[in-house]
Amino acid sequence: MSTGTTKLDVVVSDVVPVNDLVTRFHFRRRDGELLPTFSGGAHVVVEMRDGERTRLNPYSLMGSPLDTREYTISVRRDDVGRGGSLFMHRSVKPGLEMVISYPVNLFSLDLRAKKHLMLAGGIGITPFMAQTAQLAGAGGNFELHYTCRTASLGTYADVLQQRHGNRVRLYHDDREERIDLDRLLSSQPLGTHLYVCGPAGMINWVRDRAAALGWPPETVHYEHFAAPQPGLPFDVTLAVSGKTIRVGEQQSLLEAIEAAGVDPPCLCRGGVCGQCETNVISYDGKFIHNDHWLSEEDHRSGCKIMPCVSRFEGKSLVLER
């Protein structure tokens, strides 16, 4: 199976529970060499071999890009998801040999920025761990506003405050602390770039307010990985390869295509990079589009689907694969 990048053979060097929901995983290269250098905001795709099934999930690298002896990711347990995070939490132990992709950055810092204003929600903190480490090492100007449900679920809030002091502001939902977003966005120096990573609702809110307050779109950056959602099983005909496949309840369409031995290009597996865009030849039913790549017009047309995150319900679906 191809994730569109070179693979890295790694071994799990440590597994550290961070709080009730989040566990951190450390990877080193099996051959003892250094891992490739990366830039803050990059992710890797982790291949999870779970019996007959292989899941591939993207996770942001959260270590310092200045230290490539190991990579670290943090995984939030999702009890109703497709099982990738549960597999990581239950089955991945130190010493396990795994395969991950080379780093890919779809949430890159704009290095022209005079100041980097970062907004994180929940587990969306992870790319900022690496970005703040990168900027702090280079004397960069940044400010991080981090919203979490409770202090005990404020993953790495303590670490970040220790490292960066009052450049980090915390907001706890249970204490009814809220970011005064309009005030924050209205009081930034010219040349500031805005970065947001968190739940979809938060990203939309920040983008909407930034647009309303006159922020140029090219200064607003967001990381919007949609994890593939489970759903009803459905059948698909792959016209080019002449195969008919069934997509299982906990499987993504892309994973089912790959399991049939067909290898579409792909990178992010989260509906943002555009690599796996697939033409629809015919269909009778309804699409469940979950991607952030296709336009609304594309979604309405019924001509295209992003198999990494989107699904289908209905009688028949024929794809150009």
Next chain:
Amino acid sequence: MGITFRKETFRDDFTFRNSPEHIRRFPFPFHEDAYMYAVNIEPHVVGPKGSVLENLIDVDEHYVAEMQDRALVLAEDPLRCQSLPHMTLAGWDLLELLMEQQALGYPEHFTLERNGDRWRWINRPLGIDDTFTFGDTSTLPYGPMEYITRQSQGDFCILDQRDGNLWMDAGMVTTQADWSLDFDIGMNFFEWHAPVPLAHEKGIFTRALKFLTNIQQGKPARRLNWTMTINPRLDTSPENYHKWGPDRGTVTPENVGDKVHLRVELQSFWRLPRSNGIVFPIRCYLIKMDELVTQPKWARRLHRVIRDLPEELATYKGLTRYRPTLVEWLSKLDDGSATSPGFGPD
């Protein structure tokens, strides 16, 4: 044993020549008897021994002379090397890439010793032995990009990636086929390609940009491009057009073999790890007609390609004035027999 570096010039008396081994390894760019644009991009992986792809960053017998010519160009016109303020990190990325690749491919000529961020770089052909702190610009005599590209063959453009586009925000450009970094600096991918005919209509740049913005770390790509140059002049820049433009009127049936050169660019594309930028090395190879036609297949094929080239392309590549003379000269070496598929000589 290593490479024997030639003493030669790319200006004035033009003593540049290819040795017989270098003629055989020339990257002839035509795999068939006709030429049209295509998105001819392929993975940049190591190729056969004895080819220009033997190493991913090629160093050849012209290395020392090319670096001397670059120093002359920069002394006259420092704006050939520019780096916008946000591109310094990408410059360090490039320095690491070129030092690693040159040391890996040519250990007898280059050595890189890394001890944390304390690095020692030995470049024997140019007599350089410097120790510096990686990431600290004050420990090098030039910025990181300028430092290493004064020691690496080919031009280098560093592209910043943002807003779904690529931006020409840094570069070292002294061996170019009639384009100017000083003019293009800060432009995006569509802006700097605006003068290219036909390709926009074919949607080539939209597809190429999509491909390039998805180039992954550890997976470089490459393509060949070509044009022709009168006399083996590396610096055919718009800034110096008054020096080389008139050469196009000097081609006669008697001097075609010596004056007319095929100019091939091996362009590669690499994702840079710290900056998430892309570096685009444009490595220029020159071969004069007398050298090229020592390979009969290349002589026959080049005749057919130049003869049948669409007018717009011939104009864009600047061949118009001497094309009839060149085609007439090449036609005498084309007996009409078939050419074998592929690039290489028979």
